Amino acid sequence: MIAIASLLDRQASERVSELTELLEKKFGLSGVKATPYPHLTLLTAEVADMEELKQYLEATCFEAQNFTVRTTGLGIFPGEHPVIYIPVLRTTPLNQLHGRLHRDISEMSTEMGVYYNANMWLPHITLALGDTTPELLGPVLSYLCRYNFNWEITLDNLVILQKCGDYFLKDEEFRFGRPELSFKA
DSSP: OOEEEEEEOOOHHHHHHHHHHHHHHHHHOOOGSSOOOOEEEEEEEEEEEEEHHHHHHHHHHHHHOOEEEEBBSSSEEOSSEEEEEEEBOOHHHHHHHHHHHHHHHHTTTTEEEESSTTTOOEEEEEEEEOOOOOHHHHHHHHHHHHSSOOOOOEEEEEEEEEEEEEEEEEEEESSSSSOOOOOOO
């Protein structure tokens, strides 16, 4: 399975990295670092023809424009290893991009991640996963409650993330909009 995601802008990325470093130092939580780039996942899929996917993403991003999203509060996906995250509020531009990607990529994939279906998708930025426990939730959330999570983030790219050993690494990045020419004197 690959993931299609958007890397966060510099300011949000630095904030998330600072928080994940603090969670590692204070609570030993480092599972989130399996994906070393702060990001917003738009979907997961099993795609046989990666070249077709890359051409599609390049064309989609060529026509796309940067847009902003907002975050607020904290959330938890419960389970044996709960996921702690920052919710991203759904907006028209985000829903349109997600809907288009999901519709089009589902036609070139053999399997789509069920939690990224338009009716189930809860956009979020993960702070901790994989090595969390229900017993850690109280202390971790008490610690995180001292911070403000009302952020505005500019999204300007799509990336393909692929599993490489224990990590999910960037395969390719596509910037929104038409590229600028650089004139050399």
